[in-house]
Amino acid sequence: MKYLKINDNKAFFIKDKAQPDNWTEIEKIEKDDLMKLLDFATEGDFEMDTYDEATLGNKAHQIIYKSIYEKLNIFLTNKDRFKDQTEDIYKDELEKYE
Numbered sequence: 001m002k003y004l005k006i007n008d009n010k011a012f013f014i015k016d017k018a019q020p021d022n023w024t025e026i027e028k029i030e031k032d033d034l035m036k037l038l039d040f041a042t043e044g045d046f047e048m049d050t051y052d053e054a055t056l057g058n059k060a061h062q063i064i065y066k067s068i069y070e071k072l073n074i075f076l077t078n079k080d081r082f083k084d085q086t087e088d089i090y091k092d093e094l095e096k097y098e
Helices: 031-042 059-096
Strands: 002-007 010-014 024-025
Touching: 002 031, 002 059, 010 031, 010 059, 031 059
Parallel strands: none
Antiparallel strands: 002 010, 010 024
8 A cells, every 4th residue: 555655746645544545745744644654664565656856846845755755765674674673672581581
């Protein structure tokens, strides 16, 4: 499912997974929305349009979208490694109490 998109020279994101057709302009994003996007990215089928300055005419949208895209892309690239590290940390702690 796509959560970030570029359309008509503007960037958009999905605020609520239950409403996949309800897109919000990226400059309206808030801290809670960023946390939701991160949660969505951990679930699996997270898609986003590739950042391309030429397709975004709005300068504010360029700055915001590029930043969010880069951070989420790094997270998605390393998601399996983060998960493995987290499981290893908790595994060691659980073994101490068994």
